[in-house]
Amino acid sequence: MLHEPAASTGKDPAGPYKRRLGIWMFLFYALFYAGFVAINLLNPLAMGMIVFAGLNLATVYGIGLIFVAFIQSLVYDAMCRKKEAELEENPEQISKKTTKTKKGKA
């Protein structure tokens, strides 16, 4: 017996698009985060450099990581909603795309 979801969710035609978008946005943020960790490890003194209005790189980059996470999440949601609405209004898009992909592969 498989475990059915708590609430029925139906098919999600925008699923593949959202998955690709999520991976790219994740990679972008992961790079940004890795940059922060790398500076700390390779040149920790650079974190003390004043970069803006008396604030150092550590403060600006650290708070920046929090802000960028929020902004990216809004952009992701907006793009997902746009795609979901697009596919809901024009469901043929999905079948056309599927046919094209199959032909391409063949």
Place this chain on the structure above:
Amino acid sequence: MAIVVFIVFVVFVIGLSLYLGSKAKSSSSYYAAGGQIHWGVNGIAFAGDYLSAASFLGICGLIATVGYDGFLYSIGYLAGWIVALFVVAEPLKRLGKYTFTDAVDANYNSRGIKLAAAVSTLIVSVCYLIPQMVGAGVLVEPLLGIPHAWGVVMVGIIVITIVATAGMASTTYVQFLKGALLIVFSTVLVWVVLGRGFSTQPDQGGKVPFYHYTQVQATTVDGNIQAEELEILEQVEVKGGQLFVRVNYQGQENWWYAVETDGTLKLKESQSVVAKPKGKWINGAPESETNKLRQVGNLEQIRGEKLVETGSLSIIEFLASITDKDTIVRTWKNVSFTDAAGDKVTVYYPNDVRGDRIMRPGLKFKVEGTLLERLDFLSLMLALFLGTAALPHILIRYYTVPSPASARKSTIVAIAAIGFFYILTLFMGLGAMVNGTMNPADSNMAAPLLARSFGELLFAIISAIAFATVLGTVSGLIVAASGAVAHDLLDRYLQIKMDDRQKVTAGKISAFVIGGIAIILGILFKGMNVSFLVGLAFAVAASANLPAIVMLLFWKKTTARGIASSIIVGIVASLGLIAFSPELYSLYGLNPLDAPVPFSNPGLVSIPLSFITLVVVSLLTQKREA
């Protein structure tokens, strides 16, 4: 005042639970709040779940003692939500029913996965429960004046009542309430901190006069320290070569710190606790209601100026003033040793640090240290980044909303609320550091004590919210753990036949048992570092659960045996590395240098190991499971 606010809050929370409990009869209601919570409410409830005692008490306390290094936890904890949103949220919502195990087992129906995932949920939940219960004891002790153990028992009973009455529904609304109140009143606290500004002689708004610590010059003759203004009674050199002297100064005996600066030996007045056979002595006199450790923490110099008050500050001015290289922050360290009489002495001594040093990493995490110390830091940052999306009590919240789109939206609300709160932690922590409100013996109370300097009402509200923080997180953890026992192990793994009503009863009995275990562990682990334990829970979650979730979603060749193996390897590797780490060796009373594992954070080894296991085992079991 604090007690009244506290009691009103607790009565309200229990009343809400009983009301919701009368509505929650099915297992869907108990484990997943019927899957009908609004995404906005769920988003704030996410914040309530996530902003635990470690975030509110632990991070503020860490920032107040080690500056920017404490803020690294805020950055790492928040960054983890990006993994949750972009990789996990919607697909997981589609896969699962009530628990993390449901999600990873959705396509396989494997007994191996059920057992491994349920055990992993239990272990991570217990690792996370211990610091919450310890935090509860720490908080209740000064608030209600009852012993630590009774505080833990009280929290345990309230939480079991909340969970057992209505499960996820009441837990969600308690989390929503607590998350919202925490953010609102933390904003109020930061607002008044900015309004007060900085002073080199902080006096808690005129309530507690600023105490001037004396400093005298000294000389060394034949290795013995001498000073004109005081009588030196005993001299002790501790590990690391630091010197402390017992002095008689103006008729009062106390321990002072001897340190050489700019070629001159100086004796700095400190604070001390001596454990004598007939009780504790504080600063040379028996401990009493009027003789306790003084609250500490101030700016010795602001942008090069002494004896100044800034008045109210903007957000930027606040941070820039501390970051200035000519600002000197007086922090306090402590050291323990045995004196000539054989009594255990703990000395709390002043340590002046330049502002620019406080505001960049390095005071706690040795980013300028050896390669191993740097790798340890990298390991922690990796575990914080990858751990969030693998915490069972966070994952089950995706099942309380009606659709994958709601799961996505509630994650975005959570990122906004949690991100905003984590920025506030920087101001609360730094505010506590320089406002003369720190308890030198316990940094966990930094935020509530900072609030008390603005009046009893704010202290009462902040303390009640801090208490609710513990209640909320413990409730969520107990729901997750009881789901692992009743739903995953009893129902799915052992296939014990139960109707819907019996499933709910099994969940409630599990909640009672796990709550009882949490109470015992909370008492046993008294005094253990809250943030450290939570960091370990993240490492175990990231090692055991994340590889399974990610590969299940993104690699078609993943097999049931691959998932079960990676979960087991993740648990064993992370717990094994922790058990033989220097930090745990210190806890066992052994020499940390003898620890076979040279670092304290296991993620850098255990997370890749778990991924590799999944890939190798999946490739080896392709045909068998096809």
